Amino acid sequence: MNSRFSSTAAPVRLFRNPKSGHCHRVELMLALLDIPYETVDLDMANGAHKAAEFLKISPFGQVPAIEDNGVFLSDSNAILVYLTHRYDAECRFMPSDALAAAEVQRWLSVAAGEIASGPCAARLVTVFGAPFDHEQTIARAHALFSVMELHLEQQQYLAGDHITLADIAGYSYIAHAPEGGVSLSPYPNIRAWVARVEALPDFVGMAPSPILA
Structure with missing residues (x-):
């Protein structure tokens, strides 16, 4: 588990495989929006993504998934949209037009x-x-x-x-x-x-x- 930012607020938890481009696009979005986050690397070779606890977070057993102060979400594009609407007040990444x-x-x-x-x-x-x-x-x-x-x-x-x-x-x-x-x-x-x-x-x-x- 690694943290890129230090903050008193609870960081977003990113459940990932570090070799996955789907996971990287979420990490890149978190970084560009300057959102405190920590990564949780799943042992997918041994089925961690299919464990019952993780399936409560990501029902299809896929990464990435995030936890954001009680909000759980999976699917990389859905997460990008969520992060932008939640944290991008200036609409830099998702235009309103x-x-x-x-x-x-x-x-x-x-x-x-x-x-x-x-x-x-x-x-x-x-x-x-x-x-x-x-x-x-x-x-x-x-x-x-x-x-x-x-x-x-x-x-x-x-x-x-x-x-x-x-x-x-x-x-x-x-x-x-x-x-x-x-x-x-x-x-x-x-x-x-x-x-x-x-x-x-x-x-x-x-x-x-x-x-x-």
Whole structure:
């Protein structure tokens, strides 16, 4: 269990696997919002995520999950939305304008769809030994990145010219796509976007994961 901030208030507890990009996107959001938090690393290899006590927090037995002063919540995108509405008084990460909010939601859907089935799934093969068709997941990642590369020619961030939840939800698996065998070399606009996210004050990274032999 590690704490990034010191505070007299009860910190948010983040239940996680430190190799998970879904968990990292929540940790990144906590850091950027300057929310005191502590991490609780689950021994998932021995089934800690399926234990009865954890299933009360996360009924599907998945990470990440959080506890925030008696509020329990799972699903990374749901947690991002909660943290923003709860703590982002200036609406920096989730705009109130209808069209701008819809643009953010579109990329949250991409995070749960094309990112999950592309660069995320490719990395699951190499880092966790998931039984997916690796070549197919790599192809899906490149199809997504081709669209993103053109999109980022027109703007600095995924949903406009300032950072939003769209970028937080997308960053982790895209930045770590090479761990899944997906090179970012052909995509200069994506690499520039990754660098912009990493240059944010209070940015916290996800440690590189060893690739299975």
